[in-house]
Amino acid sequence: MSRIDFDVAHMLAGLLVLISFMQLYQDRLYALLNVYALHALTLAASVAWQAMVQDAPHLYVTAAIALVFKAIIIPVALHRIIVRLGIHREIEKVVGVGSAMLAGMGLVALSMVVMLRVTYAADPLAREDLAFALSVVLLGLLMMVTRRNAVGQVVGFMSLENGLVLAATGARGMPLVVEISVAFSILIAFIVIGIFLFRIRERFDTVDVAALDQFRGERQ
């Protein structure tokens, strides 16, 4: 693999981690969705680059799914849901921006230490891709924890899935089954979530998950 191939792949994966950080401190839902769209766009570019470098044309399908479905359809649909629910206000956070960023840095450092040490035998591109992918996955988890708003949690989950796609495409020659299924499961997951959001709205007039927590563990 030539130098430039490696550098571009590296840059795109690194960019994905950076955008994950940007998602952490967005306190408005619209802005959050825009950043998520950027996240998906970067993923599409990264997957397309891998498709070219690895000479694996089926990966273009995954890239196209990321581009059309995740970067366009989902953000637009969520935009509409937000408008319809009338919740384009600020997102409440459980922890502040500063501590979330610090925790995020800690997680990235953790995934670098773990992955780079474990995979020293693998080829450099794969191992660094995997380290970046784990960072994106962990940052997605962190985002799900720090958001109380259901839409925010869903976006966190979707950026987590982006990290998984990055890992799957970084693993050279991984059968198509998995990539398609990942994309497909996101579709299903999204439909499920969409239904849930509507129902939650219908029932409780809020998408704030804290409103769901009245019922924790025991029925009185």
Place this chain on the structure above:
Amino acid sequence: MTFDALAGVLLIPAVAAALLAALPDYRVTARLNVAAAALTFLCALSLFVRRPQSGAYLIVDDLNATFIVLTTFVGLSTSVFSLSYIGHELQIGRLTPPFVRFYHAMYQVLMFAMNLALIANNIGLMWVAIELATLTTVLMVGIYRTHEALEAAWKYFILGSVGIALALFGTILVYMAARPVVGEGLDAMVWTVLVRRAGAFDPALLDLAFVFLLLGYGTKVGLAPLHAWLPDAHAEGPTPISAVLSGLLLNVALYALLRFKMLLAANAGALAPGPLMVTLGLISLVFAAFMLYRRRDIKRLFAYSSIEHMGIITFAFGMGGPLANFAGLLHMTMHSLTKSAIFFAVGHVAQVKGTQRIADMGGLTETHPVLGWGLILGVVAIAGLPPLGIFMSEFLVVSSTFARAPLLAIVLVFGLLVGLAGLFLRLNSIAFGEPRGAVGKAQASYVPMFAHLSLVVAAGVYMPPALVAWFQNVAGLLG
């Protein structure tokens, strides 16, 4: 083309799901649901007689044949139970016909997904199947659309998806470990190929993969501290789904974990997965045993009991060795049968009493003797009293542990006793004393409940040598 049982256990539920979604009348669909489940069970039984060829995607060996037969059997009896349960729910207007249609279709999709997860030879395919099973159960848990049901479904969905996502990352890592040895492409995800060549894999990558898989699929098994979704999902969904969740879906996730455990066992350099599983199993057991005391909701009570028993099973498989594996397999089978029987009883109890609050039900043996004594028999079995089946398997787990790690065995016995006392405390107020609460008429079908319980009693009294030999053989496979 000759008859293929593998295609049968997949195609019958798939076709049935499509049919059930299309047909409007619930009386027809509920019976069709039973018929489809029965056909699937027959197909699964035929796996013992004639075994189809394993390929790159599907596999049948002694291990998963056991799981498939158990799954399809409990699936069949639950569909019989669901027949009377759903009829009652329609009568009191808790469910409307469109939802019942949806429910039946989803039931068959769930059976399809669980069967697929069990016979998948490709670790990616197995993951997809478990994800599908998760999504269908999320939809079913939320089917009543009450505040509580939606919260339970949302919680289950979020925690389940995170678990599933971690499991996928683990799966990708396994592929990464296999690729340098097996080569790129499909082969590096085929379980039979993986386990044959696992000796040459990079142990560090395999270790990391297993940690992710344990956390991911462990969430689905309901191991503490990853169990938070389980009690809510059991308590708020329709009771047939609680029975299937406890009796089957938890097993399927555990089966996935066992497959990867075998993979690690084939690599000399990799970490021993046993201690991790033992630790999680013991934590779940002791934690859930204490949680039994403060439960006020009857379905939640038995949900915690499921966590307790999954803990015991995970512990047994974590200990490993022929005897502990044998005990684990036996315990898993007995727990599936008993717990689903208990949920059949609980479903009818909640219907006649019109509530799930333990405080509002009492004196069940006086008002509904058959139901009351059935529930008592189930609880006696699940608590592990002799001479029932669970006593035998728990006794085997404990005695094999005492021989190898006495300290662990003390914790194990402590957890078992705490759990037993907790269950009986609750059972006492439900079954005996002054009758409390509403006295509705039971329109129950007792057949599934007593079929399961009689199997459990029979297994406790006399295990046929052929069955023992079969379990020993499977335990040997698990290593």
